[in-house]
Amino acid sequence: MSAFVDSVMAQVKAKNPAEPEFHQAVQEVVESLELVIEKHPEYRAAKIVERIVEPERVIMFRVPWLDDQGEVQVNRGFRIEMNSAIGPYKGGLRFHPSVNLGILKFLAFEQVFKNSLTTLPMGGGKGGSDFDPKGKSDNEVMRFCQSFMTELNRHIGQFTDVPAGDIGVGGREIGFLFGQYKRIKNEFVGVLTGKGLAWGGSLIRPEATGYGAVYFGQNMLATKNDTYEGKTCLVSGSGNVAQYTIEKLNELGGKAVTCSDSSGYIYDEAGIDAGKLAFLMELKNVKRGRVKEYADKYSSAVYTPVDPNLDYNPLWDHKADCAFPSATQNEINAKDAENLLKNGVTLVSEGANMPTVPDGVEKFIKAGIMYGPGKAANAGGVAVSGLEMSQNSLRLSWTREEVDGHLKRIMKDIHDASYAAAEKYGTPGNYVNGANIAGFLKVANTMMDQGVV
Numbered sequence: 001m002s003a004f005v006d007s008v009m010a011q012v013k014a015k016n017p018a019e020p021e022f023h024q025a026v027q028e029v030v031e032s033l034e035l036v037i038e039k040h041p042e043y044r045a046a047k048i049v050e051r052i053v054e055p056e057r058v059i060m061f062r063v064p065w066l067d068d069q070g071e072v073q074v075n076r077g078f079r080i081e082m083n084s085a086i087g088p089y090k091g092g093l094r095f096h097p098s099v100n101l102g103i104l105k106f107l108a109f110e111q112v113f114k115n116s117l118t119t120l121p122m123g124g125g126k127g128g129s130d131f132d133p134k135g136k137s138d139n140e141v142m143r144f145c146q147s148f149m150t151e152l153n154r155h156i157g158q159f160t161d162v163p164a165g166d167i168g169v170g171g172r173e174i175g176f177l178f179g180q181y182k183r184i185k186n187e188f189v190g191v192l193t194g195k196g197l198a199w200g201g202s203l204i205r206p207e208a209t210g211y212g213a214v215y216f217g218q219n220m221l222a223t224k225n226d227t228y229e230g231k232t233c234l235v236s237g238s239g240n241v242a243q244y245t246i247e248k249l250n251e252l253g254g255k256a257v258t259c260s261d262s263s264g265y266i267y268d269e270a271g272i273d274a275g276k277l278a279f280l281m282e283l284k285n286v287k288r289g290r291v292k293e294y295a296d297k298y299s300s301a302v303y304t305p306v307d308p309n310l311d312y313n314p315l316w317d318h319k320a321d322c323a324f325p326s327a328t329q330n331e332i333n334a335k336d337a338e339n340l341l342k343n344g345v346t347l348v349s350e351g352a353n354m355p356t357v358p359d360g361v362e363k364f365i366k367a368g369i370m371y372g373p374g375k376a377a378n379a380g381g382v383a384v385s386g387l388e389m390s391q392n393s394l395r396l397s398w399t400r401e402e403v404d405g406h407l408k409r410i411m412k413d414i415h416d417a418s419y420a421a422a423e424k425y426g427t428p429g430n431y432v433n434g435a436n437i438a439g440f441l442k443v444a445n446t447m448m449d450q451g452v453v
Helices: 003-015 020-039 041-045 048-052 101-117 138-155 171-185 208-222 240-251 274-286 292-297 334-342 358-367 380-394 400-424 431-450
Strands: 057-066 072-083 089-095 123-129 161-165 232-235 258-261 264-268 301-305 322-324 347-349 370-372
Touching: 003 020, 003 048, 020 041, 020 048, 020 101, 020 358, 020 431, 041 048, 041 431, 048 431, 057 101, 057 138, 072 089, 072 101, 072 138, 072 161, 089 101, 089 171, 089 380, 101 123, 101 380, 101 400, 101 431, 123 138, 123 161, 138 171, 161 171, 161 380, 208 240, 208 322, 208 347, 208 370, 208 380, 208 400, 232 240, 240 258, 240 274, 240 322, 264 292, 274 292, 292 301, 334 358, 358 370, 370 431, 380 400, 400 431
Parallel strands: 089 123, 089 161, 232 258, 232 322, 322 347, 347 370
Antiparallel strands: 057 072, 072 123, 258 264, 264 301
């Protein structure tokens, strides 16, 4: 590492001890920015990088609630307001036992660059709680959400901070959160995105992250005059992102053969076609069941439970052309990356945030495959959240075709900006550098314009 990277990382680690995901996210970005800092000493003088890694505001609070047995439960709530240079803070809420300050800071930091890439006026933020909605009744989830929003409401607003959903926060949770905000504030405004269609939501929002990751891959393929037609694709996860990645791949001629949850994964060599996908969606979205039930229903599928003793994930060890990690951070380790390359994968488009460890990323870049990092490839979700904000401000609802058209254009713009920045700064085809640099420049220039704030 250079003296510049060493210096920034030493400060970040000293100020943010025991936050490995945040350190990882910052290091990946700062290593890319070395190329920019050399050409723009004014950023160095204004300490832009040192300011951009420091959240503008960190909010942490207690969330007490009553379970169905009348027992008091206590969780911890967070909101990280990372950077508002180009617009109000924007980023999801995650409800999951793994949530802690370091994970949310990494997500908020990534969000700054992702939102910048969308071309829409949105800053970066992230929040959530260590509450686990899995296994809770609707009434328990409602009581938790109402308690959570009772504190969060004073820190957010349509021109200040506009949260959305993330892992563990779907339409049900957004509904409960919005209802409590409206009740406390006595106003009906677009303070959350991912709302129901009848009360300010946008068409395509549930599909957007998955569709966007597939569109980003489509743009990468187009640089090689190629398409998804006939390509076998590995997809991890089984939530919104994975479901709609599979749907769009089917539409564009690809064949998805895997999906997973925390218990294990299924491999269906015949492909997860529209009928099987409909079953999977009902299983996960309505019944809240496990992917093993897919294998119980379809004889073409093989279920493999999670084996904690393995040093790799067998989901990534099948013959395929494309991979779409759509579950969670660091799900592809160095051995998984080797297996993907060995099995013929030439395109990876990340639907999850930072799903590949640094050693894995290095292997993809060294191999010269088409690799779309999360902050670029999965920006479709927040892009349509931005479009939902626009519709709320206009008091209008756009058609499915209009929103999908905007999403396609935004994903092409993100691809083209990343591709051009990588080329301009001497690393052609390196979408990691390209996305980091293109996202950074817009934020950095705006921070320069606005002074030391």
